[in-house]
Amino acid sequence: MTDPLATVASRLAPVFAHLAGELDAEVRAAVADPVVRPSNRADAQVNGALPLAKALGANPRDIAQKVLDKRPLVGIAEAEIAGPGFINITFADDFIGAELSAVVDDDRLGVHRAERPEIVVIDYSGTNVAKEMHVGHLPSTVIGDSLVRIHTFVGHKVIRENHIGDWGRQYGMLIEHLVDLGAEPGTHLSVGDLDAFYKEANVKLEQDPEFLERSRRRVVLLQSGDPETTALWTSLVDVSTEHFNRVYDLLGVLLTDDDLAGESRYQ
Template structure:
């Protein structure tokens, strides 16, 4: 089914050619003065000469726009303003409603497309940025799937790294069942903020949290179990929010930072082979060319 731009093109192109004697693209676009406008006259005058308003008037007279436009007006230096009639809009709408695809054809070249959603952080509540990108991502997914593309939905949640040493230690302090309850009712911010306050104020807790990070990254069984509690309860909260939003994300679409942990060593080995690694405060680092490390003055 032809859309409105195509219908106008079909009616105006022969009229332009009859006036100009050469094929002409009517250059149809949306207009602030009407529904659409044709801008082709200005370019045509540079080829054949003449008065642009006179040429536009000749095109309008030659075009078969009855039944499609309720108003056709020549304005300015030859713009043709086109207002679609209510009858024509009703007719096109009726045709669209009778088609299960509402007149939108499937693509002839389907692609495999990945769409990344909100990427929230475990043990933290989602904020408006997460919600906005979730809605935008889901809208993109629905449109792409409707057009016939294969869409891979991914949600790269933040659930790995140094903050989780602090969070696991706080979980141990208050007890696993209490922590699971806090997280299950959606009080993720309260849980995180309590852990952060202890980390900032208690040196012993800070040392425990740092040691716990090492245990987590080295695959300690107990630490991983506690970490899974944090992540799993956070996922339940995320899914409640996604359910309220009505988006198509599922837990199968979650793709956490921890996925890459087992792949890090090969990256480090490759950087070492390339001679790019430098030791800095006990860590293996790569300093880009031109990087200048800040040096603090000791008084």
């Protein structure tokens, strides 16, 4: 489907070029554009008669009338002159119907491919390890996925990225709490368990200075790649990722494990 505004512009451009024919080439190039824009007073508005009239030393309404006298929009739209020389455009029903019929028969529904495909990075969802997803994640997840689909459809190369929270002091705190509870790598946990343990660990952190110090040491162990700490951290990420994927499947979004880009990547 051709943009209706572009159709109007293409029909009017030769008329504007003819009227500007005696002007200097540089001036002619600047004022021969019909300047078709959306309008709140009609379907569209042609504003080019004003700069063309100024260049010609003529009345803008007279220039607008000369444009319409050439009947360039027959079968496309009704046109009337308004104000100092604007041309208000109201598209004909038959024209709109024909354009819509063409869209219905088009596999792409009239959506053109991008002339210059680009690389587009879309960071969305942004969940946190060891915490259940909540309603606050829905806008980013759903809108982000919609943008991914739109940009892909028009031909851009889209990089999906889910920048999850999976690193920092809070994970040293949670892992230390899990160790206190007797958890080991491979212990079966749900994300609901982790959410509850996270809250318990926060309370303990505020009330127990010794636990605070152990949590700090655990962060250092995590950052230095201690095998036991890393294994427990990995289990947190795995359990959380399974939870995220169940929600993503329910929502029908495109995010996969390959799109994860946790804070741990930048440690």
